[in-house]
Structure formats: structure tokens, C-alpha cells
Amino acid sequence: MAHAMLVPARIAKGRVTSVDTGAASAVPGVLRVLTAKDYPAPPETDENGPPPPPPTILDAIAYRGQPIALVVAETIEAAIEGAEAVTARYAEEAFASKIDSKGAVREETEPREAGDGTRALADAATRIDQRYVTPTQHHNPIELIATSARLTDGKLRIHESSQYSSGVRGAVARSLGYDPATIEADSSYIGGGFGQKGSLYGYSAIVAHAARLIRRPVKLVVPRSQIFHQATFRPEAHHHVQLGADTGGKMVAAVYHAEHEQSRAGQFPPSDYHEATSRLYDIPNYQGTAANIRLDRNDPGYMRCPHPHPSCFAFESAVDELAIELGRDPVEFRLANDGMTDVLTGKPYSSKFMAECLREGARRFGWDRRTAEPGSMRSPSGGSIGWGVAVAAYPSMMVPSIGTLRVYANGRTTYSISGHEMGQGIRTSIANVLVQGLGIDPDKLEISVGNTATAPQHITAGSWGSAGAIPTTAQAVSRMQSALKQLLGGRTPRGDIHRRLASTKRPYLEVQASALGPGQDASALESLRQGGYAVAGPEYPAFTTMSYIAHFVEVEVEPRLRRVRMPRVVSVADCGRVISPRTARSQIIGGVVWAFGSALREGTEIDPRYAGYLNCDLADYVVPVNADIGEIEVDLINEPDPLANSMGLKGLGEVVMAGASAAIANAIHHATGKRIRHMPIRIEDML
Numbered sequence: 221m222a223h224a225m226l227v228p229a230r231i232a233k234g235r236v237t238s239v240d241t242g243a244a245s246a247v248p249g250v251l252r253v254l255t256a257k258d259y260p261a262p263p264e265t266d267e268n269g270p271p272p273p274p275p276t277i278l279d280a281i282a283y284r285g286q287p288i289a290l291v292v293a294e295t296i297e298a299a300i301e302g303a304e305a306v307t308a309r310y311a312e313e314a315f316a317s318k319i320d321s322k323g324a325v326r327e328e329t330e331p332r333e334a335g336d337g338t339r340a341l342a343d344a345a346t347r348i349d350q351r352y353v354t355p356t357q358h359h360n361p362i363e364l365i366a367t368s369a370r371l372t373d374g375k376l377r378i379h380e381s382s383q384y385s386s387g388v389r390g391a392v393a394r395s396l397g398y399d400p401a402t403i404e405a406d407s408s409y410i411g412g413g414f415g416q417k418g419s420l421y422g423y424s425a426i427v428a429h430a431a432r433l434i435r436r437p438v439k440l441v442v443p444r445s446q447i448f449h450q451a452t453f454r455p456e457a458h459h460h461v462q463l464g465a466d467t468g469g470k471m472v473a474a475v476y477h478a479e480h481e482q483s484r485a486g487q488f489p490p491s492d493y494h495e496a497t498s499r500l501y502d503i504p505n506y507q508g509t510a511a512n513i514r515l516d517r518n519d520p521g522y523m524r525c526p527h528p529h530p531s532c533f534a535f536e537s538a539v540d541e542l543a544i545e546l547g548r549d550p551v552e553f554r555l556a557n558d559g560m561t562d563v564l565t566g567k568p569y570s571s572k573f574m575a576e577c578l579r580e581g582a583r584r585f586g587w588d589r590r591t592a593e594p595g596s597m598r599s600p601s602g603g604s605i606g607w608g609v610a611v612a613a614y615p616s617m618m619v620p621s622i623g624t625l626r627v628y629a630n631g632r633t634t635y636s637i638s639g640h641e642m643g644q645g646i647r648t649s650i651a652n653v654l655v656q657g658l659g660i661d662p663d664k665l666e667i668s669v670g671n672t673a674t675a676p677q678h679i680t681a682g683s684w685g686s687a688g689a690i691p692t693t694a695q696a697v698s699r700m701q702s703a704l705k706q707l708l709g710g711r712t713p714r715g716d717i718h719r720r721l722a723s724t725k726r727p728y729l730e731v732q733a734s735a736l737g738p739g740q741d742a743s744a745l746e747s748l749r750q751g752g753y754a755v756a757g758p759e760y761p762a763f764t765t766m767s768y769i770a771h772f773v774e775v776e777v778e779p780r781l782r783r784v785r786m787p788r789v790v791s792v793a794d795c796g797r798v799i800s801p802r803t804a805r806s807q808i809i810g811g812v813v814w815a816f817g818s819a820l821r822e823g824t825e826i827d828p829r830y831a832g833y834l835n836c837d838l839a840d841y842v843v844p845v846n847a848d849i850g851e852i853e854v855d856l857i858n859e860p861d862p863l864a865n866s867m868g869l870k871g872l873g874e875v876v877m878a879g880a881s882a883a884i885a886n887a888i889h890h891a892t893g894k895r896i897r898h899m900p901i902r903i904e905d906m907l
């Protein structure tokens with residue numbers, strides 16, 4: 221195995237005019253230094269075809285940190301030393317790095333509308349008109365993004381920490397001109413993956429090409445400082461929220477404009493900020509507009525709860541402001557504005573237990589002991605206590621999946637399925653269904669996910685991991701039961717499934733299963749097989765499906781240092797049927813911790829002189845620690861959604877984070893009387 225290191229561009233925009241690899245090649249242990257001239261030209265793309273694969277190494281520089289060379293060496297140390305020895309000359313161009321920079325280009329996108337928001341707002345008896353800012357934030361899983369490639373037996377085998385192994389295969393094939401059938405991409409375990417590892421990156425093909433050229437396996441682990449510049453991130457977004465209520469305190473209008481920083485060619489869609497906020501309440505007049513602000517930066521992208529987290533921070537802060545303006549209790553006000561119809565489509569929700577989340581959360585939290593006046597509650601140590609609430613939603617989507625289940629007479633069971641283990645415990649959920657359905661021994665069960673060699677792999681993201689894999693797994697269970705029954709032909713031998721199978725003198729029995737989302741047909745399965753994108757929802761032919769959550773937060777603001785800590789949280793989620801109680805609970809705890817980080821700690825600093833990120837390590841990109849957070853109490857409504865899919869489950873992994881940072885900001889207002897309309901909220905905001 222040889223080790224590789226990327227060389228990042230030291231300009232934000234322009235061209236590489238020459239690269240000097242002499243000093244790098246002279247470093248002991250360096251095997252090869254690759255630059256743009258070693259890579260094939262990007263493939264031709266046509267407008268109706270799939271999007272182009274991410275570029276490998278180019279001379280044209282679109283963002284600071286873009287790779288200009290790859291150093292391959294015997295050791296990681298030699299690769300790093302070699303990469304540091306590469307020098308380049310550039311022709312620099314003017315660039316725009318921040319949302320308000322000269323040269324930033326605004327691009328409005330399709331609005332999402334119901335009724336007449338502006339008119340209803342003008343007619344409203346009470347109005348809120350506020351602006352909220354959510355920051356640039358970067359993923360920082362402990363497990364860095366990494367890829368390795370080796371050519372054996374006529375195949376290119378890629379091991380990569382990716383939520384989309386078939387996407388990796390397809391992108392490498394198109395970049396380097398391989399037949400996809402000659403590539404296997406394996407992402408069996410990827411470490412923490414919350415969207416960053418769902419994006420496709422040029423380094424997959426960069427490293428695969430290096431392995432071909434030097435005829436040895438090559439491995440690249442992207443260092444954290446480079447990940448900030450290379451990988452997708454949560455873009456800064458500005459949210460202008462106007463709400464109107466009638467004289468009875470019913471919300472009648474929402475006019476919400478969101479805009480975010482975007483790269484010149486990036487696709488991360490701003491209109492999705494409206495996906496959740498339009499589906500919390502019965503607000504008949506909803507005008508949702510959105511824009512990209514195009515800059516010379518790397519591509520923003522999906523980061524846990526990508527749109528509803530920032531949008532619900534803004535919207536649920538505004539709802540809190542409106543409730544206070546109206547003199548209403550924030551829980552009672554939200555309950556009074558609940559609705560069961562998706563105003564954007566006019567169709568019903570397949571299920572919605574947001575009100576139950578609010579009622580159960582309020583009961584567990586002890587909300588009725590809250591005194592409404594800001595600053596009216598104190599801790600024994602003299603700190604200001606604040607209690608805040610917020611709700612949120614996240615689209616519940618489905619993807620097709622294909623599973624192959626084999627039960628062996630000797631006690632083993634193997635199962636391969638579309639899906640990725642991105643830290644959420646998808647194998648645990650799948651095992652729950654197999655063990656409960658077949659009575660097999662979990663210790664002798666092997667589950668393969670994320671591997672293109674064993675099952676076609678759709679991207680796992682958007683909280684559809686369970687909705688993709690679990691209905692298929694349930695079908696595999698029932699097919700296995702009927703296949704065995706048929707084989708036994710009316711006999712009922714004693715013992716577990718393996719012994720019953722052994723009685724037929726067969727070494728194993730295999731069944732295949734697949735499932736689709738409501739409204740999908742066989743073309744979705746074909747798209748899955750081709751490594752494409754086949755997502756259904758949240759708007760299905762007859763209904764809309766969203767997951768919901770309510771968060772109740774207690775903050776304590778210290779009297780002198782003004783540090784904000786969170787002694788207590790109660791979060792109650794509606795994700796339909798709960799398949800795996802332990803991992804579901806863990807998702808909620810993780811989401812709440814991350815929301816705390818977002819609300820009070822995390823922000824990426826950009827240096828506008830260079831368009832680079834300044835705090836790209838875990839010392840300067842501050843995340844929560846145990847002392848910040850006390851008890852996180854979790855509950856799940858566990859009401860199956862009868863329409864969403866055969867198992868009645870809805871997505872969970874992302875809704876858990878949405879709204880929690882608004883509940884924190886609302887609690888801070890209750891503690892201090894200060895309404896902070898940006899994240900992260902830091903000590904200087906509390907003085």
C-alpha cells in the first residue's frame with residue numbers, strides 16, 4: 221500500500237500556470253507526483269444526461285484548497301513532506317468569498333407558495349418581521365474522509381468512507397473511462413457520516429488513477445484542515461421571516477425569504493428551506509422565496525438536517541416572538557395553530573403527531589411550572605433559568621432497495637441489502653427485523669451494506685436509511701417463511717429455522733426482496749441498479765409525509781461569566797413505528813447535542829482576503845463538551861404511519877436536530893429577555 225497526499229491550491233480563483241514537482245520528487249520515499257497533465261480531460265456532459273462527475277485535478281481553480289497535485293509515497297510522512305515541497309505559479313483572478321462580497325451573484329429560485337402571503341400579511345392584526353442569520357458550519361466527524369484503490373483480478377476495488385458507494389463507482393468510471401462493471405466500491409463502515417460523505421469528491425478518481433499508474437494500492441486520508449476546503453459544508457443563510465395572525469390569534473400569513481452562500485456551480489437547493497416550515501402549522505397563506513448567492517468557494521452541501529435545522533431556527537424563533545407579542549403561552553399557541561393538511565399541495569398528511577409530541581413533552585418537562593415573565597426563574601446558584609420550546613419537521617422520504625437473504629442449515633444467516641452504515645446503526649435495525657421475524661441467532665448473522673459487489677447501493681441520506689432497507693427486509697422475512705413452508709410441504713419439523721431447513725437436506729435457502737416508495741414503479745428499481753437517484757416523497761401521489769419533533773429546553777445563564785449551559789432537555793419525536801428503540805433514542809440524543817453545538821458553539825470563520833477558512837481544526841472549531849449539557853430525556857410517540865410504507869415507519873435521523881436550536885434561543889430569551897437572532901449565540905451576546 222502506498223500513501224497519498226493532496227496539494228491544495230493557494231489561490232481562490234484563477235489558473236495554475238506551472239507546477240514544480242522537482243523538490244517533491246526528491247523527497248526520499250516519494251514514488252510519483254501527479255498533476256493535471258496526468259489526468260484525463262473531464263468527460264463530455266450533455267444537459268439531459270447525469271450531472272458531470274466531480275473534477276479530478278484541473279489547472280482552472282474555482283476555490284481555495286482545490287487539489288493541484290497528488291503526491292504518492294511509501295509512507296504517509298513522505299507523502300506529507302512531498303506535498304509540502306510542491307510549488308506552483310498561478311494567474312490569479314478577482315474573487316468573492318462572502319455573502320456580501322463584491323462579485324457575489326444573486327440567483328432567485330422557484331418560490332414555494334400557497335394562498336396569497338403578502339396580502340394576508342397586510343391584512344393581519346398582529347405581525348412579526350424579523351431577520352435571522354445561521355452560520356457557515358463544517359462537519360467534523362472523528363473519522364476523516366478517506367479512500368483507497370487497488371487493481372486486482374481485472375477489477376478496480378475502491379474502499380471509501382462514502383454514503384453513496386455506487387455513486388463513487390459511477391463517478392470514477394466516468395472520470396477515468398472505466399466500464400462501471402469493472403469497479404467495486406465498498407463502504408461497509410464509514411465512521412460518522414451526516415451528509416459530508418454523501419457528496420461525491422474528485423479524490424476518488426484521483427487516487428484510483430494513481431493506483432493504476434503506479435500499479436500498487438494507494439490510500440488517501442484527507443487531513444481535517446483540507447476537509448474544510450474540500451468537503452461540502454452547511455452554508456451561511458439569511459432568513460427574513462414575516463408572520464401574521466388574525467384577531468383570534470390564528471396564524472394566517474407567513475412570508476419567508478431565505479438565501480444562502482453558494483459556489484459558482486453548486487446545486488444545494490435554497491428552496492428546500494421551505495420544506496419543513498410550511499408544514500408545521502395550518503397557515504393557509506405561505507409565500508416562500510429563496511435565492512443562491514454565488515461565490516468563489518467550494519460547494520456547500522448536505523449537513524445533518526440540512527434545511528430544516530437553519531429554517532426552523534429562524535421560523536420557530538419568529539413563532540415564539542409572535543406568541544409573546546400575542547400574550548399567549550408558546551405551547552398552547554403552537555397547539556392552537558396545528559393542522560392536518562399540507563397547504564402547499566392541499567393533500568392530507570399520512571400521519572402527524574406533532575401535537576402529541578408537544579403535549580407529551582410538556583408533561584414530561586413540567587412546562588406548567590413555567591412562569592412566563594423573562595428573567596423570572598432562577599437557579600439555586602443565582603443563574604438565570606429559561607425554558608423554551610420549539611417544534612420541527614423533516615420530510616419522510618423513501619428509496620427503493622434490493623435485499624438477498626440466505627438462511628443456512630448450519631445456523632448461519634447472511635443478508636446483503638442496499639444501505640450504508642453511517643454511524644446510525646442500520647445493521648442493528650435490520651438485525652432487529654430479521655431476528656424477530658425468523659428467530660435466528662444474531663451472533664451468526666452477517667449483514668452486508670454499502671458494498672456494490674453484494675447489492676445495488678442508492679445514496680443513504682435524507683433520513684431514508686430505514687425507510688429504504690426495513691420494508692425490504694420485512695418482505696425478505698415473509699418470503700423466507702413461505703419459501704421454507706413450501707419446501708416442507710406440510711411437514712412441521714421441530715427446532716429453529718435452521719433445523720427445519722436441515723430436515724430438507726438443503727445447505728441453504730435464498731430469497732430476494734425489494735421495496736419501492738408510494739407512487740414509484742419499476743423504473744425506480746432500474747435507477748437503483750444503475751447507481752442513480754430514486755427518491756420518493758415527501759409529496760406522494762395521495763398525501764405528504766413528514767416526521768415531527770418537539771423540544772423542551774432548560775438553559776442556565778451564569779450570573780457573571782454569562783456562559784450558557786443546558787441542564788435539561790425533553791425531546792419527543794414522531795417517526796411512525798419505532799423499529800430499533802435503542803438506536804432511535806441515540807439518534808435523538810446526538811441530534812440534540814449537535815443542535816446545542818450549532819446554537820452556541822459552531823461557526824466557520826472565513827478570511828475574506830483569501831477566501832479560506834481560518835478555524836479548520838478541532839481546537840478552533842468549537843463543539844460541545846459533556847459539561848455543557850445535563851440530561852437529555854427522549855420519548856417516541858411510536859404510532860405507525862399506515863400509508864408511508866409497509867412497516868409504518870418514517871425518517872428520524874435528521875428531524876431530531878431540527879428545532880432544538882430554536883428551543884435553546886427561545887429559552888435564552890426566557891432567561892434573559894434577550895432575543896438573539898443569529899447562531900452561534902456566544903458569551904458576547906449575553907453581556
Ligand code: MOS
Pocket residue numbers: 383413414415416418522523524525526680681682683
Ligand atoms: Mo443527510 S445531511 O441527508 O446525510
